[in-house]
Amino acid sequence: MSLMYVGLVLLGAIIGAATGYALHKVVSSKRLNDAQELANRIIEEARKEAQAQKKEIILQGQDEIYSQKRQLEQDFKERETEIKSRDNKLQEQTERLERKREQATQKEQELLVQEKDFTRRERKLEEQAALLEEKMREQELRLQEVSGLTREEAKDRLFEEIESRTKHEAAKMMRQIEAEAKETASRKAKEILATAIQRYAGDYVGEQTVTAVTLPSEDMKGRIIGREGRNIRALEAATGVDLIIDDTPETVILSAYSPLRRQIAKMALERLISDGRIHPARIEDVVRKVQQELEVQLREVGEQATFDAGVHGIHADIIKLLGQLKYRTSFSQNVLQHSLEVASLCGMMAAELGLDVKRAKRAGLLHDIGKAVDHEVEGPHALIGADIAKKYGESKEIIHAIAAHHEDQPPKSALAVLVQAADSLSGARPGARKELLENYVKRLEDLEGIATAFEGVSKAYAIQAGREIRVMVNSESVDDDNTYLLCKDIAEQIEKNLTYPGQIRVTVIRERRAVGYAK
Structure with missing residues (x-):
């Protein structure tokens, strides 16, 4: 299963x-x-x-x-x-x-x-040259026969004639050169003398070379002279100043080109008069003390000037020279005050132009530093001042501006031109330099007279204290082109005939007016 x-x-x-x-x-x-x-x-x-x-x-x-x-x-x-x-x-x-x-x-x-033509012409010229040479030989033979001179004799006679004529022309040229040299030398000598007079005396010799000291009485003159003149000799030897004691009542005149020496002599003499003891030993002691005091005073004046100008870092010796300018005048204008004005003007113009204001003020303040020693050192004060500035370490631009402010050197920088302009402005402004009223009025009259002497000028007015002249011309006789020529001619005539500080502006005005009346 x-x-x-x-x-x-x-x-x-x-x-x-x-x-x-x-x-x-x-x-x-x-x-x-x-x-x-x-x-x-x-x-x-x-x-x-x-x-x-x-x-x-x-x-x-x-x-x-x-x-x-x-x-x-x-x-x-x-x-x-x-x-x-x-x-x-x-x-x-x-x-x-x-x-x-x-x-x-x-x-x-x-x-x-053309080449063929040139060749033909060349042959023709050669033929003509040969013919001309033949004719010249014939002419030479004829001339020799007529004149009885040989060629060498004729050449010698021609050379003698040329030599005689050349000697005559050379003599004439020598006389002309000699006359021109005399004229040039005379003009140059006058310029040198005028410059020397300006440097040492200015417009008023007496006022710039002498100083008056007031005495308390006439008896003081005898005490100043001393026995056999020993006091006055001691004072003159110690100060380097000539004492002039004349018939001026109660006054002694101190004469010297150096303003410092006159100041020392004046202070020493006033101190001796107030003290009453006047003898050679006392004179030497007082003069020595006055010199020491004046040196301190000069340094203080120079320092105050640098402070007023706003310039710093200047060498002590230059500050002392600035103080000496207080006792120096030019055309009766105080040089220290003039230097301060130039420094201020330089600073203003430098500010307008966008340049270094401090450097411009420095150059303006130091531009006349040579005038402190120009009576002791030979040469123009501008070059003397440049040497001083170089000695004490100033910059090259400052040195050049000082040297070029009077055209002793050609200006090569804006600062040099600036100092020139400021120097002219300070000296040329009305009232800066002393001038007698009669001379001032005469200069204005001469100025107007020069302008009115030209043909076509109707009126002329000197204005701005003689710094400008305005000329009115007749519009019918002077056209626009001739206006410019007339302005130039008037300026040239003023330069030729007048002497004046700075410059004079010439303005020529031409206008045409039409006048009507509404009724």
Whole structure:
């Protein structure tokens, strides 16, 4: 029974396996068919898509071919145009070269003709020269026969005549040169004398070279002179000043070119008079003390000047020289005050021009430092001042500005020109320099007289204290062009005939007026 059971089980298993196989085969066959159909559809779709892409690619290729074809045609046309243009240029160049060749050929022919002509003329000139030489020989022989002189004798006589004439001309030229040299020397000597007078005495010699000391009584004159004149000799020897004791009541005159020496003598004499003890030993002691006090005072004055000008860092010896300028005058103008004015003007103008204000003030303050010692050192005070500034370590620009402020050196910087302008302004402003009323009025009258002397001038007015003259001209007799010429002529005439500080502005006015009345 167990075997039967096992057999049934095996049979069932076999049947099941067969049934499963058959079923699997049916399912597999169906799946295979489905897959085959799917594959066919995919292949068909792929074929259709490939055909579509093929058509698209073919169309794109055709478009690209068409585009390239058009580009090639365009390039071909451009190249063809370029080739034609080059051909035209080559044709033009060929034609120009041909024309030039023709011109060159023509010029060559002309040159050949000219060369032949020159050759012919040269032969002709040689023939004429030979003929002329022959005639000259004949003339020389005839002259020798007529004059009885040989060629060498005639040459010697001609040279003698030329030598005599040349000596005459040389003598005449020597006299002319000698006269011009005398005139130039005379003018130069006058300039040197005028400069020396200006440096040492100014406009008023007495006021700048002497100092008056008031005495308490006439008896004091005898005590100042001393026994056999020993006191006055001691005082003159100690101070280097000449004492003039004359009939002027209760006054002693101190005379010296150096203002410092006069100041020392004045202080010493006043102190001796107040003290009452006047003898040689006392004089020497008082003069020595006064010199020491004055040195301190000069340094204080110089320091105050640098403080007022706003300039610092100046050497102590230059500060002392600045203090000496307090006792120095130029054209009756105090030099220290003038230097402070120039420093201020330089600073103002430098500020307007955008330059270094401190350096400009420094140059303006020191520009006349040479006047402190120009009575002891030879040379123009501008160059003396430049040497002093160089000695005490001032900058090259400051040194050049000092040296060039009176054209002793040509100005090469803006600072030098600035100092020149400020120096002229300080000296030329009205009231800066002393001038007698009579001379002032006469200068104004002369100024107006020079202007009115010209033809066509109707009126002339000197204004701005003689610093400017305004000239009114007749518009009917003087036109616009002649106005400028008249202005120049008046300025030249003023420069020639008048002496004045600074400059004078000439303004010529021409106007036409029409006057009407409304009723």
